[in-house]
Amino acid sequence: MDLFAYSNQTLHAEGVALSDVAEQFGTPCYIYSRAMFERHYMDYAEAFAAHPTLICYAVKACSNIAILNVLARLGAGFDIVSLGELERVLKAGGEPSKVMFSGLGKQEVEMRRALEVGIHCFNVESEAELYRLDKVASEMGKKAPVSLRVNPDVDAKTHPYISTGLKENKFGIDIKEAVRIYQIANELPNLDVMGVDCHIGSQLTELQPFLDTFDRLVGLLDELAAVGIKIKHLDLGGGLGVRYRDEVPPKPADYAKLLLEKVKGMDVTLAFEPGRSIAANAGVMLTQVEFLKCNDHKNFAIIDGAMNDLIRPSLYSAWMDIVPVSQQPTSEGKRVYDLVGPVCETGDFLGKDRELDIQAGDLLAVRSAGAYGFTMASNYNSRNRAAEVMVDGDTAYLIRARETIEHQLAGEQVLPD
Numbered sequence: 001m002d003l004f005a006y007s008n009q010t011l012h013a014e015g016v017a018l019s020d021v022a023e024q025f026g027t028p029c030y031i032y033s034r035a036m037f038e039r040h041y042m043d044y045a046e047a048f049a050a051h052p053t054l055i056c057y058a059v060k061a062c063s064n065i066a067i068l069n070v071l072a073r074l075g076a077g078f079d080i081v082s083l084g085e086l087e088r089v090l091k092a093g094g095e096p097s098k099v100m101f102s103g104l105g106k107q108e109v110e111m112r113r114a115l116e117v118g119i120h121c122f123n124v125e126s127e128a129e130l131y132r133l134d135k136v137a138s139e140m141g142k143k144a145p146v147s148l149r150v151n152p153d154v155d156a157k158t159h160p161y162i163s164t165g166l167k168e169n170k171f172g173i174d175i176k177e178a179v180r181i182y183q184i185a186n187e188l189p190n191l192d193v194m195g196v197d198c199h200i201g202s203q204l205t206e207l208q209p210f211l212d213t214f215d216r217l218v219g220l221l222d223e224l225a226a227v228g229i230k231i232k233h234l235d236l237g238g239g240l241g242v243r244y245r246d247e248v249p250p251k252p253a254d255y256a257k258l259l260l261e262k263v264k265g266m267d268v269t270l271a272f273e274p275g276r277s278i279a280a281n282a283g284v285m286l287t288q289v290e291f292l293k294c295n296d297h298k299n300f301a302i303i304d305g306a307m308n309d310l311i312r313p314s315l316y317s318a319w320m321d322i323v324p325v326s327q328q329p330t331s332e333g334k335r336v337y338d339l340v341g342p343v344c345e346t347g348d349f350l351g352k353d354r355e356l357d358i359q360a361g362d363l364l365a366v367r368s369a370g371a372y373g374f375t376m377a378s379n380y381n382s383r384n385r386a387a388e389v390m391v392d393g394d395t396a397y398l399i400r401a402r403e404t405i406e407h408q409l410a411g412e413q414v415l416p417d
């Protein structure tokens, strides 16, 4: 389902023209479709409905509380990696009992808050973290629910920066060491071992690595059963890819079909932590052309969005589709442009070698920018972070005001004389 489509030669989000959003809220700005977020979440919920399954949206993908709230209303759980993400979920009305706490460097203060509100499970990534969690739980007179994040040494066949399940990656516990560390966890008095967790990488466009991982984890469950450790839940992480250009990623329903066959007869609940596949195609980043700079060897369109607003092209050489909001021809005609921001870095580009018919003042939409877009934005070059807008039917709501210089400077001070 794509609710970003042209109507009257103008790109719309649901029923709202993106040119109207620009006029009302300025650029650069992120625009999300509520209906697309909902549809993408429901694709998972419906696909796995036949088996007890918790779908925990990975907050890091797009963490505005309006989005978390929309998903919470549908019954979503949440995968978090920091205290900040936990507070966002709580503020958005998410249920603590459906929260998974992932991440490999949890601090005591983060553990304490998560125990206080009663999260579903901690995904622990090292032996040392187990001791820290046991200590914090003991100080609070609580038992901490725990899964170990296991590194299954499976190649996710994705960009090396976003592959997480190989043994050379920093994530998780080597599957060969898992039984020994589970036994330690089982002995610690303030931990309640309940699950196995893994997450092998992001933007996977094939199912086989997930299925291989599942098989390895089932092997681990058998080994654990043999030493008397009963596992109640299996968290397979996130990672399902999306179409940015011409990828044909599997859908949640394809994934569910194969996995539910394998899980049949097993007494475990399932959990997933999808981020990108829910958020990416539910958002665009809107930017305006400031100037065209053309000469006989190169054409640049200098736009008001930059690497600080959307870092994926600079960081991973990610290709993102960039389309004009208006399909009206211009007097400039078609040219091939590099679309570059105002930041003082050669690597500051959102797209290269794009054939476009544009002129100064035109609006461009960077598609599939809903995931790892705003959440990875920074203030580099002391630029204010963009506004965020959610469209619901015919209405556009400002869900995060554009940052101001005052916001940026708050908290800084000069030394006394």
Ligand SMILES: Cc1ncc(COP(=O)(O)O)c(C=O)c1O
Pocket (backbone or CB within 6 Å): 058, 061, 079, 102, 103, 199, 201, 202, 203, 237, 238, 239, 240, 273, 274, 275, 276, 277
């Ligand atoms: C532990 C964990 N869970 C879930 C996700 C979400 O992954 P994706 O956005 O690829 O679905 C990530 C990020 O890759 C992650 O690190």
Ligand SMILES: N[C@@H](CCCC[NH3+])C(=O)O
Pocket (backbone or CB within 6 Å): 060, 162, 202, 203, 312, 371, 372
């Ligand atoms: N930030 C990455 C994905 C990282 C996933 C986080 N575990 C991207 O934009 O593709």
